[in-house]
Amino acid sequence: MTEKTKKIIKIVKNGPFLVYGGIPLIKLIISEDDSRYPYEWLEKQAYPQKEEYALCRCGQSETKPFCDGNHEKSDFKGIETARRESYLDNAKEINGPDLILTDNHDLCNHAGFCDRAGGISNLVLHSDDSQARKTAIEIAGNCNSGRLVVWDKETRKPIEPDFQPSIAVTEEPEKGVSGPLWVRGAIPIESADGYTYEARNRVTLCRCGKSSNKPFCDGTHIMTGFNDGDESIKK
Ligand code: FES
Structure with a gap:
């Protein structure tokens, strides 16, 4: 399998997430139950299929969710601070x-x-x-x-949704904010210095640029009111 066809996300130092291998990109939005708790994810959009693309990591792109190079102008510091353990x-x-x-x-x-x-x-x-x-x-x-x-408890096996490898741009309208990138289906994620994070069925990557647990989201986008321009998140 060549580098171009292998499904992988590579993090660029102080730059975007580079996505390889034709990984589908969709947009998912949170819906609430009658008590106004987050209840399920609804698909809002499927982006055109591309073999490779770059997703914004700094939160400053004018073409979100894609990178437009603004991380350079904004002097984005994308240092990866997440623990390297399972x-x-x-x-x-x-x-x-x-x-x-x-x-x-x-x-x-x-x-x-x-x-x-x-x-x-x-x-x-x-x-x-x-x-x-x-x-x-x-x-x-x-x-x-x-x-x-x-x-x-009996089998000691995890009970997981059956996700095919895909990435979801998320929106959280009940909080009035845009959310992280949801990476599904155990896609390998490689740090800017070549470390491969544990491949898991569900993880979220920060796309607002403000997480203290980069590359993963830590919820800071809620406090900062991150908005990627999607009209549906306006309260
Ligand atoms: S998207 Fe940046 S902290 Fe959640």
């Missing part, structure tokens, strides 16, 4: 009767799905109830940061 190395565990929940708080992007239906911890603690089990699995699958993973 997800489980820093995850706490909650044991329920049917499910186990692992929780790596470092990865939280504050999307807020985990608060629904009394909270995922409570649901896992009552996972011998079929509805609680089902809701906990849904919530974990919607946790785009990959902070939360539920595991079947």
